[in-house]
Amino acid sequence: DFAEKKGAKIFSVDIDDCSKVSTSKNWKFLQSDDLKINNVIENFEEIKEKGVDLIYIDSYHEDKHVQKLLSLYFKFVKKEGAIFVDDIDSYPFRQKKDIWNSIVYDLTIDAVKEFYYNNTENCSMKILYDKSENGLAMIHKKSDFGIEPNKIKKIWNYNLAIKVVYPYLRKIAKFFKFLFKNEKI
DSSP: OHHHHHTOOEEEEESSOOTTSOOOTTEEEEESOTTOHHHHHHHOHHHHHHOEEEEEEOOOOOHHHHHHHHHHHGGGEEEEEEEEEEOOOOHHHHHTTOHHHHHHHHHHHHHHHHHHHTTTTTEEEEEEOOTTSOOEEEEEEOSOTTOOOOOOOOOOOOOHHHHHHHHHHHHHHHHHHHHHHSOOO
């Protein structure tokens, strides 16, 4: 409805056949793997020529897949445009004690952050949360259409074991500090 009111165009790509979702003349659908960028661009030449204002990624929820999509499609977003990545918050799954999906969504937000941290001169990022949803990341593009993103360099991260042990080490350190502070020599 919005596209028709504003004269906008919508391009959709999905591995499943979603061609019956809409009859709008403003909507074009391609059944394809979204990583096959050459196929997408061949079918939607306007993207290559003019770029897009918005990309909404609600694809295969796997960190490397999402990071590849960001790297492939970023250059096709116009300056001041945005890429949204859906389902980046594991909290709803943690409430259900669903460890698998919790890990998948945590890895997804880590991949989005890693893309952002490697491209801070080209974009800004906001993370939106809603208690009934699984979170949404927005990457707001500051660089011009056609500018390639930086190659992803792994960002240093601490070991998970340290994350678990650290709070206990702090308590032990505070205890000893208290103990020696009050000790009379």
